Amino acid sequence: MRILGVTIPDNKSVNVALTYIYGVGPVVSGNILKNSGIKPTKKAKELTAEETNKIISYIEKHVPVEGNLRQQVRRNIQILKENGSYRGSRHARRLPVHGQRTKTNSRTVRGNVRKTAGSGKRKVDLK
Numbered sequence: 861m862r863i864l865g866v867t868i869p870d871n872k873s874v875n876v877a878l879t880y881i882y883g884v885g886p887v888v889s890g891n892i893l894k895n896s897g898i899k900p901t902k903k904a905k906e907l908t909a910e911e912t913n914k915i916i917s918y919i920e921k922h923v924p925v926e927g928n929l930r931q932q933v934r935r936n937i938q939i940l941k942e943n944g945s946y947r948g949s950r951h952a953r954r955l956p957v958h959g960q961r962t963k964t965n966s967r968t969v970r971g972n973v974r975k976t977a978g979s980g981k982r983k984v985d986l987k
Contacts, residue, residue, distance in 0.1 A: 861904060863916055864926055868904050875900035878915070883925035892918055 861868045868877045878889040893900050896914040898907070907915075919925060924932060940948030950957045956966045 861907070861912070863912065864919060866926070870903070870905035872904055873900060874898060874902050874904050874907065877904040881919075881925050883923065883929040884919070888923060892923065895922075 861870060863878075864881060866881045868880055870877075875886070875889050875893060878884050878892060879886060884892070890900060892915060896911070896918050898911050898914070937948070937951050941952050942948070947957050956962060960966060
């Protein structure tokens with residue numbers, strides 16, 4: 861089944877399946893189901909067309925998801941860069957933004973580059 865262009869897994873409960881949509885986590889998924897009047901334990905493949913339409917209409921009205929949310933996040937990061945803020949400069953240099961250490965543990969942002977112990981030393985010629 862597809863909701864807002866995202867394929868939802870059939871065998872999972874609706875509460876978990878909705879989290880496959882970018883911008884919908886466990887709490888937001890629970891709120892969507894509560895306001896739509898659908899049991900969270902129901903499997904995604906058991907949803908009727910009417911229930912699916914309720915979910916889609918609620919998400920479109922109340923929750924920013926997928927493309928719109930990605931654009932909003934990108935815009936916010938661009939504003940930080942233009943302001944010249946510290947966080948913006950960290951984004952621009954592709955370094956960790958939230959105060960993590962960088963000597964060892966920023967592999968996902970910097971890439972998995974591991975320097976060996978003797979990589980920077982010159983070799984001494986012993987004759």
